[in-house]
């Protein structure tokens with residue numbers, strides 16, 4: 001498997017956002033188009049990372065329509081893979097339920113229906129997560145059972161690889 005062109009969606013998560021920016025900034029062979037959900041753009045701006053993320057991509061798009069017209073690119077063969085990182089609990093819940101009413105959930109649905117591999121990094125993948133607020137304060141969050149069970153549910157979707165850390169995401173992308 002070789003990814004030449006990746007569609008990378010950033011959702012509205014502060015957790016793993018810095019690591020995502022580091023990953024996108026590091027050298028790789030694949031070209032990346034970056035898509036921000038509405039919350040994704042807001043949160044990236046709050047963390048001061050929007051411009052850094054934007055600079056790593058060939059093209060950058062913000063969610064600006066209700067029907068996610070760009071989702072048609074998966075059936076058209078524009079992308080070899082869909083990466084959703086970081087993925088909020090909100091987006092993950094929609095994805096596993098088959099809801100497609102936002103950029104990230106529509107991309108997940110259309111990539112799945114088009115046989116395009118999906119790699120997803122949920123923020124709520126472990127019983128306890130250490131994260132940072134916008135002001136840099138360290139916080140500990142304990143995802144609820146309903147959030148944690150989504151990891152197993154995601155992995156049952158054909159073509160979906162759910163990873164629980166930026167390191168695992170990097171490994172999957174480097175070995176593709």
Ligand SMILES: Cc1cc2nc3c(=O)[nH]c(=O)nc-3n(C[C@H](O)[C@H](O)[C@H](O)COP(=O)(O)O)c2cc1C
Pocket residue numbers: 010011012013014015037038039040043046087088089090091102104123124134
């Ligand atoms: C500063 C900030 C940081 C956030 N970080 C997270 C996070 O790490 N994980 C998460 O699940 N939601 C987080 N949220 C909440 C999401 O942004 C919110 O659920 C949003 O509706 C998600 O929309 P999306 O899934 O379409 O991107 C954060 C919100 C703010 C304002």
